[in-house]
Amino acid sequence: MSRVDRKLDQAARAAWMYYVAGKTQHEIADVLGVSRQAAQRLVALASESGLVRVSIVHPVAGCTALSQQLARQFGLSVCRVVPSAGMDSISLNRMIAVAGAELMLQFIDQEQPQVIAVGSGRALRSTINELPQLDRPQHSCVSLIGAIASDGSCTRYDVPLWMAEKTQGKYFILPAPLFADNATDKELWCNHRIYRMVTDKAAQADVTFIGIGQMNLHCPLHYDGFISSEEVQRLTEAGVVAEIVGHFIGQDGRRVPSALDQRLTSVTINVRPDKPVIAFAGGAEKYPAIRAVLNGGWLTGLVTDEETAIKLLAVPGPTVSPTPGRE
Template identity: 30%
Template sequence: MFRGRRSTSHEDEQVDDADILASSVTSLGSRHYIDPEEQIATRAAWLYFVAGLTQAQIGKKLGINRTRVNRVLAQARDQGLVQINITGRLASCVELEDRLSQRFGLQEAVVVPTPPDQDMIPQVIATAAAAVLSQRLKNGMSVGVGWGRTLRLSIQSVPRRRLDRLSVVSLLGGLTRGSAMNPHETASHLADLLGGQCYYVAAPALTDTESTRNLLIAQPMLREIFERGAKVDLAFLSVGALTPGCTMSRVGLITRSEVDDLLRAGAVGDICAHWINVEGQLVDHPLNARAMALPPHYLKSIPCVVIASGGRTKAQVLHGVLKGGMCKVLITDEQAAKTILAMDPA
């Protein structure tokens, strides 16, 4: 791990106390394969965050244009090659953290500045979430995990270390087609990083009918997984907004007409593949009876439920999980935090 303090010119973003984790060599038997693209990304990250070069200087040194330098630095963040810890705390964020904790009885709230580029919200929240998760992981723990882009990015930034007797339990079924956000991939990646045992829900996240769901969940193997999920020490989850382009819709789990039906039923988003309203109650909709996932009411009895999500579109569903008592630790951004607090005035 490389540590360095970065102070840039006006043309580059300022980043302090950058922790750069560069793991670029993959062992293949007695040989070593080096990915050229990963090497460029790692070198660019080193030169930018540690050596203090500008993007223009890096481009000249590596023989690539500045547009590509910008792209590979973004790639380094997305792939977990770069992990950034900002030691200073913003007063405005601290105030929001205190208000959220007091209003909703949280163990902890972490609020990060909302980036100008809305597409970067999952990444900045993921960076903070990885630090919170890493601090709370202990030997002998059982960890339940959900799915989504923010969780995937978070786990990419969790440092690799071995914990004794640790288990990871997926809290919902998988997708029927390949996706980097597949719940199975999220759970297995975290288990691999920590040397833990992984337990999957060997079924789709959403069944075709309620009777199929009841038939599957009655099987001893799946019943055991859900029993494990209900008893985890820590759950690491995100939430999904309810919009035409939401994750559930993009991966083909729900249709546009089902989105409209859910909106009419009062749903504002989902947690663990279950649709809830702004007060944290399950809405009356057939999709909730088809979810192969841990029902949200079980989250209330889990000692620590960490939810990482943000952006204005997630404010209503985050308000729901907070009001419903399904969250103990919240990691979000300023924009979402202010919107949540405005929805529930003292």
């Protein structure tokens, strides 16, 4: 066993004693034969290395009420709200990821083969990262969006592949750049046999998981080199506040036409989906985008944070019947 493995093994022992057995750091130090400070560092290492996964079984009453109100107002079949008062953005996103993974597990930890359609984004990747390793080789993970930028590079956040690795399932990549060079090239990409096979499979998905992107110079599409600063400016001037799977959404929740549509190769998405479409997003920066997507009825499920939920409910919105889905 290497030195690193021995350290992680000792950290895992410390985590078992601290989180499961309820031992104090002083008691852990005595058992492991280390100082109290060393025991404290081992417990911290276990958390930082992803050795510890937390499950809070008692719901926070206020968050439960918010989730129920959001579901009623926006016609969601499933909604989760995590506490966020006083939380920094890193902590908030981690909490959304943990809650999101618990919800994901309800859909994918099944013996029956599932087709899982997956979008993109850091929040979605973080959520999948919180999933335990599953032995579900019968599942299929299908990409909804091309991961190739105009310069030929690929995003580091290949979310569908990460989902396939977590489930041990097959991975069906969308074989195209997110935006083709021109409309003619788009036709060539989209008429390829493999492209049509993958998009047909995506249309049959049992559940779809997506992220919600805001539209500004810090948005993932711009940061990862898929669109230029000039294109961001044109999109915001046209009223775009949100992006889902490469589709641009205005404040009212409707698609905003743009020149980029003629080059977009991602899978088509629909309003009022008849199968679960669940997004994971929160925080002040993403609030306008989350609201737009909810206004448009693009989702059946949402995992977000307490402060975002309060802001969403503070402004009158559509009150619609719940969309089909599973709790």
